[in-house]
Amino acid sequence: MRLNWKNTFIIGLGFFGVGLVWPLYNSYMPIFYSKFIESKTIIGYLMTIDNWLALTLTPLIGFLSDRTRTRFGRRIPYLLVFAPLSALFLMLIPVGWETSLWLLLGASVLMNLAMASWRSPIVALMPDVTPPPLRSKANGIINFMGGLAYIVATFGGAILYRMYPGLPFVGSALLLLLITAIFYLWIREPEQSTEKAERFQIGFIKDASALFMLLAIFCWFVAYNSLETWVTTYGKEYLGMHEADVAGLLAFSGAAFLIFAIPSGFLADGFSLRNGWTGRTFLSFGGLGRKRTIIGGLIMMILAFFLLGLRSDLKSAWYLFLLVGFAWSWVNINSYPMITQMAGPGQIGAYTGMYYLFSSLANIAGPPLFGWVFDHYGYGYFFVLAILFMALAALCMMAVRRGEKEPPPAEQA
Template sequence: MKRTWLLGFGFFSISITWALYNAFVPLFLEHYVQSIAVVGFLMTIDNYFALFLQPWIGNRSDRTRTRYGRRIPFLLIGMPFAAIFTAIIPFHTGLFTLLLFMILMNLSMSLYRSPTVALMPDITPENGRTKANGIINFMGGVGSIIAFGVGSMLYNVHQSAPFIAASIVTLICLLVVSRSIKEERDGVNLQTETSIVNKKPRISLKSQLDRTTVFLLTAIFFWFVAYQGVETLFTLYGKNHLGLSEGDAVFSLAFFSVAFVLFAIPSGFMGKRFGKKKMIVIGICGLFVVFALVTFVKDLLMLRVVLLIGGMFWACININSYPFIISTGKEESIGTRTGLYYLVSSLAAISSPPLLGQMIDSFGYSILFYCASASMLVALAFMLMVRQGNEPLDIADRGISN
């Protein structure tokens, strides 16, 4: 359990960087382009690189063997570069340099995001992964709270301050994770890994796409379409539709993150007790209602209350989805399935902001949360087609023995 908390620092750095990126970079882009659809597209152009890199990196890390382990080398390369390019984003001199720094930062993060996530099941027994995912996402949620809360205050001091702070945090987190997690010592499947090395298997992406996995990945895609679109465009929604200041719009997102953090660990325990699929379905239904309600909210206090409730339902989804996708495969495919998980989330990140931005250009800002609600409804339809019987770890998760 101690190792899980220490690994959480990796998620902490990822979350704080992404939250700042999604909150403030659209404000930079707004100075150069007028169309919200174009802003949405430019916020996703970097994900085209992540789209191809992350599944390949995850698959590659499954077959990497070094004296540092199979995942840690990717962190040692990617995190320092990500820290550098994050720090220089606010020092852009025009649209070209802004896009260049954005792309380089996201390429760097693509090098270590999947391996960082795959470390959790590597060092955690099968029946403890849902709880462990709750812990590391708790750490990630704390990162988002700091990004939205402290980041908004630092931004008011100088627009570069939150990005520089995030870079320093990334380097500190790299030091913590690399010094505290030793894969050879902490891995729970060392015997399995040894046989993998001896057999040198080729784990193809196609071999992982069974019926259950395809339906689950499709559901993941649609709920990330809703989430990514809202997260990316919310600051513009708050500023231009609700009349909030940039700082208040960003700070309002902290309420969503606070609820996510507070409910992250309980969601993991409930996923173990009642089943991951059931918790995900509850979360989807709840977030569908929350997104529908936001459209009618004009008061800042009520907006933050609704976002607080939404964060709880997002925890039900996000905490249980990764262990669910891992549970449908074999141990030697953890990195590959992690890559598939981030493949569909990257697809959502690519398609959602420009699509929803175009809808805003055509119909106004109020359409944002209608579209998000509709996307959650589609995710629910596919999630209901996922067969619970294909989740082999559920029996172990509930503590039932044959």
């Protein structure tokens, strides 16, 4: 059983498209809104539109994609329809910035709606075309593509923005159209994807492993996303550093995640190297298992946060941010394959929606919770709180009993 690298990289282009849009949106939309709106609180609320849609529309679309039947398959039609619409509304955002708040706001809301309508189907396509034993490896590849998009968006977007503020949005829109064409021409969903879906009855409530897994996902995203949100403010207001110096440290964690995204999948699920001429295996590694790999990553995250909390200056702590990115790859790469492994026939889209539901809840709850703690108890509790949530995630993972890769059919008893 071998991974279809071509299909996996093409599916990774879907992740590339998602990873391209959101860094640009988060970086420049507050600036666009500031032309018309003075209140930073209002702008902050407007910037949470995508997370609120992820609470509602993303799980619903994932559920519907399990039951969609077309000649193009059940996942790809959502991309073929909503990715071009996302591109259209992306191009309208600079027009709104130039002309009217209502056009800017309307284009932003519609872009968020369109993006939310194809995110979970395109993610669910990976387990549709990838056998269960290979999903951690495939997830590493598609997350590598998402990380690559982040680098393209931040560096390329900055170059385009200096030329004209609307160019990053136009450029990302054109790339989305290109990705749509590639999917239309080269990706075909497997025949088994049209099997009759079982009725989805919120099965994760009845499945203790799925419930604990989703709670773990919530806890570690609370900690990690709050780190990304608040570490610059923490460095500036608590340690007296320049905000640019702190923000630059996040590039180390991003780079480490990008480098280790693919190896982390192989670490969990194992690998074997064969001689192409003789067919003999000359190197084989059975893998640590997804649960052990995730727990190992959480322990490393706790260690990194503990060491960061002891420092009075983060300037020379770049290696700890590398450790954060390295450990995060162990956690993030292997969590989604575990969730899909728990899904029953015809439920992958629904379980994908639940994955994004709990991660979006964390995105909404985490930063305000940390902000409340800072207001009442000070920044000294920053890494203490992050460690607490990572520890809770590890405890939840210890209660998970399912989600490991299954052996290929020839190896099953």
